[in-house]
Amino acid sequence: MGEHFISDDASGISIAELRAEHYESGFGIFHSTPRLSWRFAATTVHGWKQTSYEVVITRNGQVETYRTESSTSSLIPWPSTPLASREIAYVRVRATGTGGLQSNWAELTLEAALLQRDDWTAELIGGPSPVDVDAPIRPFCMRKTFNYVPDQGPARLYATAHGLYEAEINGQRVGDHLLAPGWQSYHHRLHYQTYDITALLRAGQNTIGVYVGEGWFAGRLGRPGTSNIWGDRLGFLGQLEVDGRVVCQTGSDWELLEGGPVLNSEIYNGEEYDSRLYDPSWSMVQSAVPNTRQHRVSVLPFPMAELIAPEAPPVRRIIEVQAKEIITTPSGKTVLDFGQNLAGWLRINVDLPGSPGSVMTIRHAEVLEHGELGTRPLRTAKATARIHLGGPTRGYEPRFTFYGFRYAEITGYDGVQLSDFTAVVISSDLRRTGTFECSHDLVNQLHENTVWSMRGNFISVPTDCPQRDERLGWSGDLQIFAPTANFLYDTAGFIGDWLRDLAADQADLGGIVPTVVPNVPMPPRHNNRQPMAAWGDAAVLTPWDLYQFFGDVSVLRKQWNSMVQWLDHGIPRDGDKNGPGFYDMNMPQFADWLDPRSPPALPGHTPTDPFLVANAYLVHVTQRAAEIAACLGEEKHAQRYGDDAQRLRQRFRDEYVTPKGRLSSDTQTAYVLALHMDLLDGQEQITTARDRLDWLARWDAFKINTGFVGTPHILPALAKVDAINIAYRMLQEKGCPSWLYPVTMGATTIWERWNSMLPDGSINPGQMTSFNHYALGSVCHFLHAHVAGLSATAPGWASALVRPRPGGTVRWARATHDSPIGPYSVSWQCDVLSQTMRTAVSVPPNGEARIVLPGIDVVVGSGEHVFETAWLADPDWPPQIIQGAQGQPVEATYAP
Structure with a gap:
């Protein structure tokens, strides 16, 4: 038993x-003094x-060399x-460490x-001013x-x-950017992109063409929806330079072409495309564009927002998925099943047959309901592509919209083949x-x-869903999901950029954090200008x-x-x-939104007192603000918020906690918040709350x-109160409501409701359901x-801390995290026969890990480490339910 060393x-x-900084590359950075970071590869070198x-920095042919004694x-x-x-500038870095061992030279331009x-x-x-400001704007x-x-x-x-x-x-x-420049709080901050176009240019005459659509800037957002939130005039700003000299830029001498193939394109409703109007030569020199009128463009006021080259990576094509099955529904419709709920669109892989005037329609949905396309959760979003046939369609993809779907219903085209479309x-x-x-397939x-849901909702901003008439950056959703x-x-640039929008929109509201960022007008019953605990607390907790995670104190x-404004105003x-x-x-308050016992039409009506929830968060976030203030050297704020947190914590106990530790709301959420946020006083109250949470779970x-x-x-x-067996039993439950119930129902993403x-x-x-x-x-x-x-x-x-907690029927697990300094990994396996647990740990160079296992509590440095410890399966597994005195027996439905 103990550690088995792996030799160097x-x-x-x-x-x-x-x-x-947090850029994916060194190209087009928006910093004059960019901070540098390097991650190490895994190693077997110990300690x-x-x-x-x-x-070493080379600038304008001059070489500068800097050597610094530091472990950072x-x-x-x-x-x-x-x-x-x-x-x-050309940058090279080399690290030297223990025993004089040096790294390679790493390079970055x-x-x-x-x-x-x-x-x-x-x-x-x-283009010209819209005739009807309430109508969608046709791309031009x-x-x-x-x-x-x-x-x-x-050339740039x-x-x-x-x-x-x-x-x-x-x-x-x-470039390969999609939906550029992305979604921001456009009145405050406007992203711009930098492209290397040297390879696209040729000697002599060249033509640059730009297609512009309404997107988030002017398109309908929210429900029932508001258009033109940031403006009703679409515009493009472009500057083409060669070696720093402007050779072409947007101005009054550009041509406006009307009559392109994209007839309409909206975020919620989808795209209408006329293949007969497609002209591949429209952006080429001396293009003769048929059926296209040419006009002078309108010069619009220069953007008032700050122009920023963001650290967040752009939206791109990530994966391609082929259809798994062609389904004929009970009503005779043809539906493609891609086997995975996703965000994106369909690419047409063939030139579809069709006489001029015929239209192929693609409707998108996440699920089937009784064999038919389940479109009711889309609410007012049409999520439909309409393709006018008669021209080339091979390679068609939408430009200015996207869909959330697993299933695509095809009408207007007979003889659909699996290979005709790619998601x-x-x-x-x-x-x-x-x-x-881990060893549990359903947990895997x-x-x-979860990974697929994050992928489908991290599209320029962290949204709540990619399919219906919403797709908004709900602050509370991100607040609870951020650690995952x-x-x-690597979310440093992405979430960091979203937080800057949060602060900008918050300033417009006098310190109130909007519940959706960027701020979109909402119906009165979901007024996002109303302060909401947990949602607004994203200003501090996120x-x-x-x-x-990223060690960047500048965030x-x-x-x-923003934190001070939220807490004080x-x-x-x-x-x-x-x-x-x-x-x-x-x-x-939204409070414990979507408790499974809430009525379908009233998702905020939960058994837990909404103000217990709000005030628990208030204590927690005030304490966190005190810690942040101390970290920043804001001593007066640290003292003030620390004192406020202590006083509010005592008031919480006086109002919601009995002397022995029972809570006024006898619910799972109430005890969870009290335990997690350290709201209880002394071991007796903690023990009472722990036992009561155990009882409620059973x-x-x-x-x-x-x-x-x-x-x-x-x-x-x-886990914090050593009820790990109850945690595993809840994790492995597959009856509704539970985490594994959707998995047993074939879910490939996380559902909004249990x-x-x-x-x-x-x-x-309920009117609000997302898959x-x-x-x-x-x-x-x-x-x-x-x-x-x-x-x-x-x-x-x-x-790092390595402290695996085996439980339930999980017999092995492994995880990796490629941190800002390099990759950590842990892998453990329990052997029933030998009653031992083998744990392998890898620590990156310049890192260390505290290993906590039965009988072991040590700190190790870089390299690979293996430990063997005694292990016994839980003799009381599975924990038993508590059955009431009357009624039908309740059956346990855990997934072994």
Whole structure:
């Protein structure tokens, strides 16, 4: 028993990647002094720590060398003078550490984007004013011919839009970005993209063409929906430079082309396309565009928003999925089943036969209901593609919309073949960092469903669903899911950018954090200008989660004013004479949204007192703000918020907790929040709450009875109070409501409701049902941190905790996380015959891990480590339910 050492080999220490800030590459960065970070590859070298590093920077032919004694390898300050707009610098880094062992030289080419507003000399151009501002805006094309002399340096296109755009040069698409420039709070911040177009240019005359659609900027958003939230004039801003000299830019001399093949394209309703109007030469020199009228463009006011080259990676094509089956429905419709609920669209792989005037229609849906396409959850979203036939269709994909679907119903085209269409999965192209797998197949599918739901909802902003008339950036959903998201993917740039929009929109509301970001007008009953606990608390908790995972204290500094505004001005308080009080009970709360016992039509009517939930969060978030203030050196705020948290915690106990630890709301969520957020006083209250939560879990036959707020914390809370057997029993439950019930129903993504589909195959009767909604996938944090046993103990994963907690019928598990310093991994397996547990741990160079196993509590450095410890299966598994005195017996339905 104990640790088995794996000897060092000759692989040494290797830097796997060198990065600037949180960019996916060094191209087009929006920082004059970019911080540098390097991740190490896995190693078998034991105990290696960086002691110094060398940075070599080549700028304008001059070489600068810097050597620093430091163990830090993440977000080190830029050692040179600030970069200028468009400047290119070549960076090399080498690390030296324990025993003088050195890494390889890692290299990165940096190129600054346009860093100053006055670097832009282009004008924003667009089409004519809309005749009907309430009608969808038809996409339009614009183009310009210019001269290019080769061998004069690199060529770049800087581009953005009010709306969505795709650019072409000489008939070739520019870049691989989709739905550019993405979705932002356009009045405050407007992203622009930088493209290397050198290879697309040719000597002499060249033509650049741009297709523009309404997208999020002017399209209908929300329900029943509001159009033109940020404006009703679509426009494109583009500047084409060669070696820093402008050779073409948007202005009044561009041509406007009307009559292109995209007749209509809306985020919710889909796209209508006329293949007969397709002209591949429209963006080529001397194009003769048939049936197309040419006009001068309109010059529009220059964007008022700050122009930013974002750190978040763009939306791209991620995966392609082929149809698995052709289904003929009971009504005779033809439906393609792709076997996976996804976000994206269909690409047509053939030239479809059809006489001029005939139309093929594709309707999209996530599920079938009694054999037919289940479109009711789409509500007012049509989610339909209409293709006018008679022209070429091979290769068609929509430009300015996307769909959430597993099933596609095809009408207007007979003889559908599986190979005729391909599902193109789109997502913000985040780097995958975390994996998990265990011996329980249904749990593995649950984890995979979470990954797919994150993939389908991280499209420019973190949305709630990709299919219906919503697709909005709900702040509460991300707040509870962020720890899971941060483990699975590198979200530093993506969530960090969204938080900047949150702060900008919050400032417009006097400190209130909108419930959806970017801020979209909502119906009065879902007023997103109304302060909501847990949702608004994303202003404090989500930056902290980012800091814990990525170690970037600047995110706390950037969001600090937002946190103060929320706590001091945004939260509606009662009249507590002793200081900032509890939530004003005259202001409704979402609270434990979608508790499974809530009526279908009233998802916020939960058994848990909504103000117990709100005030528990208030104590928690105030305490967290005190810790953040201390981290930032804001001593007065740290003292004030710390004192407020202590006083509010005592008031919580006085109002909601009995002296022995029972809670006024006798629900799973109430006890979970009290335990998770340290709201109880002394061991007696903790023991009472623990025992009561245990009792409620058994009384509910291990079914889940938490909503959005209780769900992410219930299994970690049980693990925290050594009720791991109850946590596993709830995890492995497959009756409704439970995490595994959707899996047994064939789900391939996470559902919004525990019973989005009823056991008889009917869709939940409520008006709000989604089958791709990542929030309840927050359970994966428990899988990562407790089942596999891998979590961070210092910001940026400078150190980790490895503490697997075997339980239930799970006999092995493994997880990996490629952290900011390099990959950690843990793999454990229990042997029933030998009654031993073997745990293998890998720690990256410059990292360390505390290993907590039965009889072992040690800290290890880099390298691979193996431990063998005694293990006994739980003799009382499975835990038993508590049956009432009357009624039919309740059956346990756990998945062994």
